[in-house]
Amino acid sequence: FSFSTALIASRSLISAALANMKMVDFKKAHADMIIEKVKDREGTAKAVKSLMKELCKYAMENDLIDKNYAGLVKIQTKKKPDKPYFKKDDRAILWEHCDDERIQVVLFMCYTGFRIGEVLDLNANNIDFEEGYIIGGEKTEAGTDRIVPFLPFVPEIEEYARTLAEKADSSGKLFPMSRPTFAEKFFYAPLTELGFIDSYKNEKGKRVFRDPVHLTPHSTRHTFATICAEAGMNPKELQKIIGHARIQTTLDVYTHTELSSLKAEMSKIKRL
Numbered sequence: 001f002s003f004s005t006a007l008i009a010s011r012s013l014i015s016a017a018l019a020n021m022k023m024v025d026f027k028k029a030h031a032d033m034i035i036e037k038v039k040d041r042e043g044t045a046k047a048v049k050s051l052m053k054e055l056c057k058y059a060m061e062n063d064l065i066d067k068n069y070a071g072l073v074k075i076q077t078k079k080k081p082d083k084p085y086f087k088k089d090d091r092a093i094l095w096e097h098c099d100d101e102r103i104q105v106v107l108f109m110c111y112t113g114f115r116i117g118e119v120l121d122l123n124a125n126n127i128d129f130e131e132g133y134i135i136g137g138e139k140t141e142a143g144t145d146r147i148v149p150f151l152p153f154v155p156e157i158e159e160y161a162r163t164l165a166e167k168a169d170s171s172g173k174l175f176p177m178s179r180p181t182f183a184e185k186f187f188y189a190p191l192t193e194l195g196f197i198d199s200y201k202n203e204k205g206k207r208v209f210r211d212p213v214h215l216t217p218h219s220t221r222h223t224f225a226t227i228c229a230e231a232g233m234n235p236k237e238l239q240k241i242i243g244h245a246r247i248q249t250t251l252d253v254y255t256h257t258e259l260s261s262l263k264a265e266m267s268k269i270k271r272l
Helices: 003-018 028-037 042-061 088-096 101-110 116-121 155-166 179-193 219-230 235-242 256-266
Strands: 133-136 146-149 199-201 207-209
Touching (some): 028 042, 101 116, 101 155, 101 179, 101 219, 146 235, 179 199
Antiparallel strands (some): 133 146
């Protein structure tokens, strides 16, 4: 249901409701009446309000009305469902099955916060085992990579990284494969087997999910952010580690002191 479709529906609705009304007589009550007709369809309601605001704006510019009544209308927005992540009990189950190399990759993502695309771009040469951190992250317009220290209280993550680095291909890539292949092999297949995800493969070999809201590879990033927040990590340091767009600092301005600060923040995280 695109915005253009909603806009077409908005025009029809407004035309029907205001067909015989002069713009000078338009008040907030009329805008409320129109919105009431589509209150259960949030996307349409927003499109209707947007179009009414533009009509009111035009009328104000031509001295037909002195207030944009459509802008005063309130739309009831539905609460967005919480984004799924691995809760503490879920992580305990993952650790129980950490002999599985596929689950090791899931845990690696949960305790580093890398996006799936960033994981696929990881190179063995970007892991400093002596200093204890990984350089990675998708590049922004400013060309930013970031430093993600290993968790001192979860040494297994560094061990998993060592194993992956040892198995890297000739170019150094840890996962020389496509995004769909990675997601299927290291995420959806093992997590379906463990009962985290309710899915199956259809006759064409495509994975089908019975629940529209389910764990995805990006859920590991939400998991990492949750773990850090629960551990009381400084929000500014978390921004640097997790690589939110608001952090514009490039890798070459990280000083050794800043690396120490990032490590100190990561040291707050225990096996939660």
